[in-house]
Amino acid sequence: MVYLVVRMKGTVNIPNWARITLDSLHLNKKFRATLIPENEQTLGMLRKIKEIVAWTSVEEGFIREFVEKKGRHTSTKLLSSSDKSKTDQPTVLDIDQVISDIAKNDSFLSKISGVKPWFALNPPKGGFKKKSKLLYSQNGILGENRDLVELVKRMM
Helix, strand or coil, X not given: CEEEEEECCCCCCCCHHHHHHHHHCCCCCXXXXXXEECCHHHHHXXXXXXXXXXXXXXXXXXXXXHHHHHCECCCCCEHHHHHHHCCCHHHHHHHHHHHHHHHCCCCCHHHCCXXXXXXXXXXXXXXXXXXXXXXXXXXXXXXXXXXXXXXXXXXC
8 A cells, every 4th residue: 555645735834854854755845745655664754744744545546547647757748648649558558567566565656767756736626625724633634634535636
């Protein structure tokens, strides 16, 4: 399983120790998302910055949809548009292999060449529906959020 992590707060008034952790997760801007492996080290990093990000565990089906819609080669070129322009079958198989490796924790998104380690999201259509400054346990959206998948689908 993999964690989907989304930065929900901006860059102002973020302490230096939190900024370093966010940079190592490739979450430099508001509404950036990334996929990271589910282990004790990453969970410790997420708990350290729980007032800034939201995260949840995701399945391979959602990872496939997420990477196909929001994955990028460069900051302006989507993975899906480049696959349509090229008619090479090996690139499609490579993307399927990358998605399965990420879902099984065999590979890090940041170690794959040709793919950006972050995903740019829009603000959610229809709003957050909960308070954006509180933790999930306090009826907010931050921290470990079980409803994050639905929220991210509205952000794509």
